[in-house]
Amino acid sequence: MEGCAQRALEKHNRGIERLACDHLGQHNASTLYKWMGNGRLPLSLILPMEHACGAPLITRYLAAAHGKLLVDIPTGRECHAQDVQQLQTVLNDAVGAVLAFSSGKQSANETLAALRAGLESLAWHHGNVQQHDHPQLELGDHDDE
Known part of the structure; x- marks a missing residue:
């Protein structure tokens, strides 16, 4: 979660307050700070959090923790x-x-x-x-x- 927050700040200029209020539907940032502190972000907020930071960092972590790889779905497009x-x-x-x-x-x-x-x-x-x-x-x- 901290990696997502850091990336959101660096790549999209979205601080914790903006992440919490604008992207996760929270009234203030204290709840997000609490979730980041105890590592218990609700499952329903993982996708909005990753979308706000622009990378599936939490999903990658979860996949790797289970010994799985995360691969973008191929489209069958012509290879260049x-x-x-x-x-x-x-x-x-x-x-x-x-x-x-x-x-x-x-x-x-x-x-x-x-x-x-x-x-x-x-x-x-x-x-x-x-x-x-x-x-x-x-x-x-x-x-x-």
């Missing part, structure tokens, strides 16, 4: 050279992270984050290839990250 180059970069970073970890130059958390990014990217491309014969409309906000 830029998409493949981005995949190569992410996978290269993942392999580099494993090598750095093996030589004691990188922490396990940093290595796991790089590996997770690589797996998520590969899973998206896998789904995109599966969806290729049945392309979907790209709906929703794509400026989240």
Whole structure:
């Protein structure tokens, strides 16, 4: 929750008061401070909180806590050279992270984050290839990250 609040402030200039009142329907920020302090944000407010910060940080945390990956739903759109180059970069970073970890130059958390990014990217491309014969409309906000 603190990561969401920090991102909302940095990326969208939304402080705690604005998050609480404008996006979570609270009368003041004290309730949000309490939830952040004890880690008990009501489930019905997770999506509005993530939308206000522009990234699914809480959802990613919950998925990772259960050993799951969070992957954007592929649309089956045509793959461009830029998409493949981005995949190569992410996978290269993942392999580099494993090598750095093996030589004691990188922490396990940093290595796991790089590996997770690589797996998520590969899973998206896998789904995109599966969806290729049945392309979907790209709906929703794509400026989240």
